[in-house]
Amino acid sequence: MIEGFAAALPANAWNWVAVWRRNYLAWKKVALVSLLGNLADPMIYLFGLGTGLGIMVGRVDGASYIAFLAAGMVAVSAMTASTLETLYAAFARMHSQRTWEAMLYTHVTLGDIVLGELAWAATKAFMAGTAITIVTATLGYAAWPSVLYALPIIALTGCVFASLAMIVTALSPSYDYFVFYQTLVLTPMLFLSGAVFPLNQLPGAFQQIARCMPLSHAIDLIRPVMLDRPISGIALHVGVLGLYALLPFFLSMALLRRRLMR
Template sequence: MTSSSERPYPPLRKRLFSVWYRHVRVYTKNGFSNALPPFLEPLLFLAGVGLGLGRYITESMEGLAYLEFLGTGLLVTTSMFTAAFECTFGTFIRLEFEKVYDGMLAAPITVNNLIVGEIIWAGSKGLFFSFAVLCILSVFGVISFADGLMAPLVGFLTGLMFGALSLLVTSFVKTINHFNFYFTGFISPMFFFSGVVFPVSNLPKFVRPFAEIVPLTHSVRLARSMCTGRYQISLLLDLLYVAFFILVVGLLAIRRLRRRLVS
């Protein structure tokens, strides 16, 4: 119980925790089928693209062997995908089909608590997925486990960014099929043009500014330097971008989604 007699309800951190806990319990309920894909996917990717295609790529990219270059990018793309799916399809189903939020909002949490909890959950999934990629990369000796240990933190931040962004997108969506535009038009292009599969510097000059505007580019840069230990002062700008993005997009998402949750 809180010390203040004015507040006979749980404090903020417990309220956020309860939202997060709900998602963890539902997610871990199907532990095996939910925990396996994050490990399998990078495995397939490394095998197919890295070993298959990578054999033809002898040139180093930003001073890294191709597998290392690609692998360090996958550490955060996986966070992007999981957070984007969670906060589009997942959120929409909870909102419109299962009406889960209607029940939760009858408990002592506010709409803001609910949405922030949702974003933190997306971050946690980003962390876990990023960690799974790290495990696979270190098992195959692409990077050492110790070197990459900071990367899941970037995965967490990436999850927060794409969680917030996807919630903002969800706030506009009326039917679940509309998410296809978001994935085909935004998420997939980002995978290819944010310095994951090839360096941003190889993009045509007029496209490069776009790569700097989208969030994934900054995540990739952060993750890659964490794994390789090559830190530059410009990374602070990337970090600043990430923090700013989470804050601004998060606030917008709260403002917009609020209208769908409270009438």
């Protein structure tokens, strides 16, 4: 069993690039539509809630509400883009199109495929998050040039949620099951992780739950740099996000290996 799992690990440090490149070439044909789709929800939240609630709320943690919200929407856009890519597109390549099966007849391993899929999902998250970062900074809701420090955090956030979503992809019999993950996990995380409301305004029990959520750690890294403030607990936040990226990666490989060997 251990030998079988070891055989599924990435064969070398570069095979995943072929998987990433294959997905990139396919995406190029619908690049504009894909980018606009990834930007739609966060931008609606940003300008809908930011301008509407911003009038009533005023300033939050020393910043305007729309500036406070902008940092949350950058993290949310990375979460959404990587999750949807891993759930729907990767599932289609594995289950419906059987692209993975064709790849496994070549020199790539299952680990190479999973790593390539996660890297591509993180790339899409990076593009979506960066686009919103540029828009918000251009409109004056984030500080130049400190927003540039948010870019690697956006990429890490994409890796985290792609890795988590790959577990759902490995376990789901069909597309219909993805709605449970989106409704029961992602939506509560959106409202409990400090993206829309300050964490210190939540009841104590919800604050403790929020501290265990990866999105809250991503926001705690992104918001200070967008507002040109120092980051506290950077090692803790990066460490937690690193664990959320690595552990689900190995778990999803084990689950996918079991699924594909049936």
